[in-house]
Amino acid sequence: MIDFYFFLVGSILASFLGLVIDRFPEQSIIRPASHCDSCQTRLRPLDLIPILSQVLNHFRCRYCKAPYPVWYALFELGLGLLFLAWSWGWFSLGQIILITAGLTLGIYDFHHQEYPLLVWMTFHLILMASSGWNLVMVFFLILGILAHFIDIRMGAGDFLFLASCAIVFSATELLILIQFASATGILSFLLQKKKERLPFVPFLLLAACVIIFGKLLLV
Numbered sequence: 001m002i003d004f005y006f007f008l009v010g011s012i013l014a015s016f017l018g019l020v021i022d023r024f025p026e027q028s029i030i031r032p033a034s035h036c037d038s039c040q041t042r043l044r045p046l047d048l049i050p051i052l053s054q055v056l057n058h059f060r061c062r063y064c065k066a067p068y069p070v071w072y073a074l075f076e077l078g079l080g081l082l083f084l085a086w087s088w089g090w091f092s093l094g095q096i097i098l099i100t101a102g103l104t105l106g107i108y109d110f111h112h113q114e115y116p117l118l119v120w121m122t123f124h125l126i127l128m129a130s131s132g133w134n135l136v137m138v139f140f141l142i143l144g145i146l147a148h149f150i151d152i153r154m155g156a157g158d159f160l161f162l163a164s165c166a167i168v169f170s171a172t173e174l175l176i177l178i179q180f181a182s183a184t185g186i187l188s189f190l191l192q193k194k195k196e197r198l199p200f201v202p203f204l205l206l207a208a209c210v211i212i213f214g215k216l217l218l219v
Contacts, residue, residue, distance in 0.1 A: 007081070011076040014078070098208060120157065169208070178204075181200070181203040
């Protein structure tokens with residue numbers, strides 16, 4: 001039963017973070033209540049059950065039949081499974097916070113081509129409270145501040161996420177993370193038919209997950 005509780009908490013958190021991704025900062029995340037963006041109908045409690053409501057309604061609004069993005073359900077499922085794995089002792093709290101932050105920031109960056117500083121700061125403070133801080137983290141924070149004011153060919157948000165990664169990973173792991181993320185990012189850009197800006201945070205997250213899951217397999 002406790003396992004189901006962790007899964008439920010993760011999926012509910014993902015549902016809330018999906019709301020943050022959609023609304024922040026243009027709209028309040030409190031009001032109006034959850035509603036269909038197409039017909040504006042207020043959603044009832046039965047429409048807000050993570051994963052299950054979307055599956056039963058075939059990923060469509062129950063009222064106007066407008067399609068819902070599938071990523072909502074995938075995000076809820078992924079975070080639910082992540083919290084379930086945490087309850088089994090597979091991951092540390094710091095790793096869970098980092099992956100949750102990376103998923104949220106990566107999806108936000110992909111949809112809005114922006115980096116929500118307040119959202120990152122919230123996750124980062126929680127991560128610091130749970131896992132402490134170090135000088136490498138401070139170094140990336142300084143680079144993030146500099147990148148905000150000076151064009152150094154890398155976004156401030158990328159350095160800020162690396163600052164969060166520095167709390168969880170060793171210096172050697174960070175070097176591997178940056179190299180892996182850079183290689184996959186360059187490869188993805190080269191494979192694009194139409195050359196457009198690619199958000200880098202998802203590649204940093206991918207590299208972080210590879211290291212975290214790799215360490216899990218080697219234990």
